[in-house]
Amino acid sequence: MGAPGIGAPGVSPPPRAVVARVALHCRDLLFGSKVEGALRAAGYEVARGGDAADLVIVDLTDPDLPWPEAAGAPRLGFYSHVDQETRRRAEEAGFDLVVPRSRMNREGPALVDKLLSGG
Numbered sequence: 278m279g280a281p282g283i284g285a286p287g288v289s290p291p292p293r294a295v296v297a298r299v300a301l302h303c304r305d306l307l308f309g310s311k312v313e314g315a316l317r318a319a320g321y322e323v324a325r326g327g328d329a330a331d332l333v334i335v336d337l338t339d340p341d342l343p344w345p346e347a348a349g350a351p352r353l354g355f356y357s358h359v360d361q362e363t364r365r366r367a368e369e370a371g372f373d374l375v376v377p378r379s380r381m382n383r384e385g386p387a388l389v390d391k392l393l394s395g396g
Contacts, residue, residue, distance in 0.1 A: 296320040297393055300330035300350075304339055308378070312385050319386035332392055337363050338378065344370060351392040355381035 299321045303309035312334070313323045324330065333347040337356040344354070344367070351373040356363045358377035367375045373392055381388065 297331035297389075298322045298324065298329070299389060300324055300327045300333045300345075302326060302334065302342060302345060303336035304342060305336060308382075309336070312381065315385045316389060319389070321386070321389065332389055334381075334389075335367075335372075337367050337375070344372075353381075353388060353392055 296319065299316055301309060301313055301316075301323055303312065303325075309325070313325075316323050328345045328347055328350070330347075330350055332350050333345060333352045335344055335352060335354045336342060337344070337354040338360070345352075352371070354367045354372045354375045355378045356367065356375065358379060364375050374388060376384075376388060
């Protein structure tokens with residue numbers, strides 16, 4: 278009988294290499310935790326706040342949250358789908374990608390992959 282495989286009781290999966298560092302600016306604890314968890318599961322190192330990262334994600338729906346500059350890193354913003362004015366302002370402010378909150382929820386890691394790969 279061979280050695281137990283990954284997923285067998287008592288066998289931990291191998292550690293995943295960190296793909297990139299992501300700064301997440303989101304004060305909504307529930308949604309922010311959901312985004313953070315999905316990104317961590319995809320191998321990203323996530324820090325709340327700050328701008329020393331390979332990519333910056335900003336919750337554009339929070340009127341009190343400043344939109345940080347990213348020092349050359351791509352910026353991904355998410356907004357309420359009914360607030361087209363916020364989407365327009367974020368695009369004018371130079372965000373690399375601006376998506377509705379529902380899309381961020383569904384496709385967060387894929388959107389980050391896309392931005393970091395230059396696609």
